[in-house]
Amino acid sequence: MEIRLENLTKVFTNKKTTDTLAVNQLDVTIPSGKLIGLLGPSGCGKSTTLYMISGLLKPSQGSIFFGDDDVTTVPPEERGIGLVFQNYALYPHMTVSQNIMFPLENLKVPKEEALERAQKIADLVGIGELMSRKPAQLSGGQQQRVAIARALVKEPRVLLLDEPLSNLDARLRIQTREEIRRIQRETGITTIFVTHDQEEAMSISDEIILMDFGVKQQMGAPQNVYDEPENLFAAKFLGTPPINLFDGKITAKKIKLGTAVIGSTKAAPNDIVIGIRPEGFVVEEEGPIVADVEFVETIGRDTTLIMIDPTDATKRFRAIVDSDYRIEAGHQVQLSVKPHKMYIFDHETGERL
Amino acid sequence: MVLDSVVYGDEKQNRRKARIRFSLVLTMLIIFGLFVVIPFYWMMLTAFKTEAQVLTAPPILWLNPLNWQFSNFATAMDTAPFLRYMGNTVLVSSISTVGTIFTTVFAAFAFARLNFNGRDFLFMILISTMMIPGEIFVITNFLTVVELGWIQNQTYMNAILAMTLPFMTSIFYIFFLRQSFRQIPDELYYAAKVDGTTDLKYLFKIMVPIALPTIITITILNAMGTWNAYIWPRLVTQQQEFRLVSNGLRDAFSNIAGRILYNEQMAAALLVTFPLLVVFLLLKKYIIRGVSRSGIKG
Amino acid sequence: MLEDKSNVKAWFYLGPALFLLSIFIFYPIFNALFLVFLRDYNYLQGTWEGFTLFENFFYVFRNQNFTQALTNTMIITFVSVPISVIIALLISVWLNSVLKLRGFFQTIFFLPYVTNAIAIGMAFAFLFNQNYGLINTMLGWVGLNPVNWVGLGATWGNAMFSLLIYVVWASLAFKIMVFLSGLQNIDKQYYDAARVDSTKRYRIFRRITVPLLSPMIFYITITSFIGAFKAYTQVIGMFGVRLGPPGNDKSLITIVALVYDALDRSGVPGALSEAAATAIVLFLITLVFTLINMQVSKNRVHYSGGGK
Incomplete structure (x- = not known):
């Protein structure tokens, strides 16, 4: 089921404070059968978007299409969606099987069939043996699976997950996200999940939609967005450790970081922000950037150098280089930059140049 | 250590x-x-x-x-029809409790879950009336009951109505239950909405079962209140045999001129006290829970 | 959807409760405010002699029993509330500090919460019986003469003393329940920290327990004052409808008793207005003391940390 959002806008009105523009003219087409990560910092409008797709929130403007159906005004229960909440929202007084069968009860599915479907879906998510337990007797990861089973049991056209992993500990999180990936593959349901964790989004999504301040910043396959950020926000938000940013200039088609010339461009002379990924530096004797090393951390294969920004001594930047280089703190190094790991942005607008 | x-x-x-x-x-x-x-x-x-x-x-x-x-005990029961009084009390307390649960569950749901114009204002008004002493209501309620024709030539039915109807709802219990309902995460409601659950079904299938301990507490407190009621039943009952245990107990040993038979009086008092003690020992958990909760929340 | 107003639905849900509340709570409030300004309201004929601002209040104050009722109510309130709050606080702290037998004692101390006020009042009256009561027997053990607490011709002071003992007894259970649950919600870390600093027990009580429990102490004090101003059934329980020891009738009358006194005379012109005026006077007294209470405790109640 392809999902199309057209000019989707949500304004929260409030008597006491000013109105909040939570989602601003969002235009997105989500391809059928894919797993999409809706990614952004907290308050960026990603959950609001998800709730509008679910029908729990009404858009202030714009439309939502499921395939060719305009579902903008269709109530949630008629949209054919499954929704999984951050805190799972399992009914505490019901057993696992009662929880999973609850949506079917509303659809007036006969008891026998409901039981059968519940068992099937429970087996799919790997909780088939826990059907008679109460939610309180389950671990966080198991509760999460029950929630997914409950969302899937009515065979929705779309599966929506709101921060599905944030209540799990680190180990379970990795395990569960693989599980979500697997379930999505097996069922082929178009799935949208909201997260603020870029690693989570990048590791399992077919595509990510990056949002900030209610505006779509960039959409694409995770690696593409990482490799080709369209603006400063996209560059900053993806990547651990984060990208290094320097104030720079373009003069006569040369990109200048302080006095060092680190590349060339066709763009007009301008004040710019230069972003260089930590892995984008190479230690070279002839390298144009000269920097003082403050710390050296060697972890296995990689060496991380923390250096003083040559243009601003109050700032630090980070480079990850091969541990073949023996570099010590307090020394000076010379660095050059891999061109495809460096991006330049307009100083005012943040747009990629 | x-x-x-x-x-x-x-x-x-x-x-x-x-x-x-x-x-x-x-x-x-x-x-x-x-x-x-x-x-x-x-x-x-x-x-x-x-x-x-x-x-x-x-x-x-x-x-x-x-x-x-x-x-x-036998003599005490000869002095006054205590079994009758107990029967009246059980009847009055059952009716008023069922009524109270019915009205408060719905009202608490509206305040906790629904979005309507004037909700906060109405709730504030309800809360502020909790400070007003009951005697102010009693005066008019007595007149109302008279107007309804439940006092003159009183039948048993009239007496029961007069003793129950004014107590079929309670602002305090609405408040108490609303607190309980509000502790249920919103997501449960959203999840139910996505699955097409109606509000009524959500209330009875999800909220009421989850808030059941609070509802049990309300039932107990309400029943105990009736068991203790003295003033209102005395005011609105016209015949001895319509009265409740407290009235029966007080009247039976006030009307005798001269010497009081203390052993019979205490036997009657024990008859009235004993069921309460049993209820308390059986349902201690719910009573303590209810009282301390209401105490903390104010 | 989520933000949609559901006005019609809401009123349907609120309907039953609001219907009853309108008849038995809201209307009575307005009606009391109406009654209190009627001159010589004859309820049976539905007539009155115009309006008056204060006359009905004068009736209240000129009632021969008003001074006695006010004095009794004030004494019951200002003696029983502080004493019972302090005793309840101590008992809860003690209960909280013993591990063994806690459940047993808890049950005992909670028992009075569920008893019938009339039945226990009668038991108290017999406890204080001059010849056959336990109290005088116990006084005899320490060589004191029997006292006529509640019998024929007992003095106001003796009767009031007995009543106060009963009132304190009856009000302990609720307070202990609330305090105990408050104590159990205090984070143990505060006590561990205090012990590391080798704080003395008494100082722990004064500087940690009481401040952290202060929201509950405040709540209990306010509700106890409001409750004590309404004292009436306790008097009925111990002394019956004559509201005092035999031969000293009405000596323990309270303000609420005045309301019902007036209500019993409902056929007499003006009696209902007097009842309304009395109830309003009671409300105003309660209100003033509640406000004073709030003002006094303003800076002494710590809302963080204690309880939830």
């Missing part, structure tokens, strides 16, 4: 101190415990005495169970 030895050093001395402290606390608890228990004991003791034993000075403080005079 580690903390103890670091701070206080000498473990032996420390343990002795703790023992002394414990004995002191225990002594105080026993003294006050006796203060609490003695009236109950006195009631029971007297209820089983013969008249001669009651009128012995100094009083007999312990009675061998073999010598208990059970006939006091």
